[in-house]
Amino acid sequence: MISCNSWTSCSDASEAKLRNILVTGALGQIGSELVPTLRAHYGADRVVATDIRMLQADSAAVEGPYEHVDCTRPHQLHEVVRRFDIGRIYHLAALLSAVAEDKPQIAWTVNMGGLYNMLEVARQYECAVFFPSSIGAFGPTTPHDSTPQTTIQRPTTMYGVTKVSGELLCDYYALRFGVDTRGLRLPGLVSYAAPPGGGTTDYAVEIFHQAIRYRHYTCFLAADTRLDMMYMPDAIRAMVELMEIDPPALNHRNAYNVTAMSITPEELAAAIRKRIPSFEIDYEIDPVRQAIAESWPRSLDDSSARADWGWAPRYDLDAMCVDMIDKLGARLKQARQS
Ligand code: NAD
Numbered sequence: 183m184i185s186c187n188s189w190t191s192c193s194d195a196s197e198a199k200l201r202n203i204l205v206t207g208a209l210g211q212i213g214s215e216l217v218p219t220l221r222a223h224y225g226a227d228r229v230v231a232t233d234i235r236m237l238q239a240d241s242a243a244v245e246g247p248y249e250h251v252d253c254t255r256p257h258q259l260h261e262v263v264r265r266f267d268i269g270r271i272y273h274l275a276a277l278l279s280a281v282a283e284d285k286p287q288i289a290w291t292v293n294m295g296g297l298y299n300m301l302e303v304a305r306q307y308e309c310a311v312f313f314p315s316s317i318g319a320f321g322p323t324t325p326h327d328s329t330p331q332t333t334i335q336r337p338t339t340m341y342g343v344t345k346v347s348g349e350l351l352c353d354y355y356a357l358r359f360g361v362d363t364r365g366l367r368l369p370g371l372v373s374y375a376a377p378p379g380g381g382t383t384d385y386a387v388e389i390f391h392q393a394i395r396y397r398h399y400t401c402f403l404a405a406d407t408r409l410d411m412m413y414m415p416d417a418i419r420a421m422v423e424l425m426e427i428d429p430p431a432l433n434h435r436n437a438y439n440v441t442a443m444s445i446t447p448e449e450l451a452a453a454i455r456k457r458i459p460s461f462e463i464d465y466e467i468d469p470v471r472q473a474i475a476e477s478w479p480r481s482l483d484d485s486s487a488r489a490d491w492g493w494a495p496r497y498d499l500d501a502m503c504v505d506m507i508d509k510l511g512a513r514l515k516q517a518r519q520s
């Protein structure tokens with residue numbers, strides 16, 4: 183981690199804020215909610231959504247500029263940053279933990295190659311960069327309870343290797359070239375707008391879909407597997423707030439621990455049962471995702487984020503369940519009727 187003193191030489195944060203915003207991997211779970219939030223804050227025309235996938239007519243990203251961009255192709259990144267006068271980048275494009283474990287070579291190319299290309303473009307065009315790290319950046323030798331901001335990071339998954347390397351590369355670009363890089367170590371994210379992209383924490387989203395539709399869920403993690411989670415509105419707010427902070431406040435760049443709750447599948451099932459009393463859960467453990475989950479922290483210490491830039495989650499387990507069941511229920515009902 184680098185100290186705040188190193189940031190004074192970072193490219194002018196206020197100047198970058200006057201230019202437009204780029205989101206890569208914009209059609210994924212996070213991008214589907216980040217893009218509309220950024221457009222509501224800064225104006226639809228100022229936020230350019232990009233992804234390797236084709237834009238569907240019902241996507242939230244249709245409400246403003248959209249470009250097809252593969253982050254492993256540097257010229258495509260140069261072109262979009264130059265053409266749209268980009269000053270701030272949310273670089274979301276990546277493969278998640280379970281997919282990355284299945285395709286480690288592709289994960290390295292996309293997660294690391296893509297980030298390197300993005301940082302190079304950011305260096306040349308003086309852009310600020312948000313990098314989403316993860317609880318996956320920790321490993322079996324990390325203290326698993328109240329995992330500190332600065333601690334052992336020896337992950338045993340390709341996803342984790344790319345997240346630690348990504349944190350280091352972002353710090354390097356900040357120190358060596360003055361690129362204004364910032365990041366969060368996000369926990370598993372729960373949301374209703376878009377499906378999760380193939381991670382170990384996906385159970386915490388699937389469980390709501392199955393509970394609302396069938397009153398039953400078969401979980402791929404063991405009942406007592408404890409992991410950090412966060413409801414998407416808190417995660418989106420954290421990303422937007424972090425990028426708005428004046429650099430001297432930041433004692434860490436890549437990346438701040440943030441969390442909202444530390445829960446197990448059986449605790450989540452019990453919270454859902456308060457609203458859907460007939461809901462039942464059983465377990466068929468997937469050994470690959472179980473091993474990944476057991477290598478990650480059980481709970482993060484996010485006191486640095488709280489102290490440095492006032493981070494505080496607004497949704498605990500019960501508040502998240504109430505909102506998720508409400509909003510997802512309405513969505514599924516609307517889909518059935520159309
Ligand atoms: P996601 O899988 O839902 O979305 C990723 C998007 O990246 C997809 O739309 C995909 O099409 C796109 N993509 C893949 N390869 C690409 C390429 N070569 N060029 C451009 N786009 C490409 O993932 P997400 O959940 O939205 O996560 C976004 C970021 O946040 C990732 O870096 C992920 O590691 C990180 N993160 C997510 C979570 C979570 O729980 N969702 C938690 C911690 C960190």
Ligand code: SER
Pocket residue numbers: 278279280315316317318341368369370371380381382383384
């Ligand atoms: N939710 C992500 C995953 O499970 C953690 O970064 O891959």
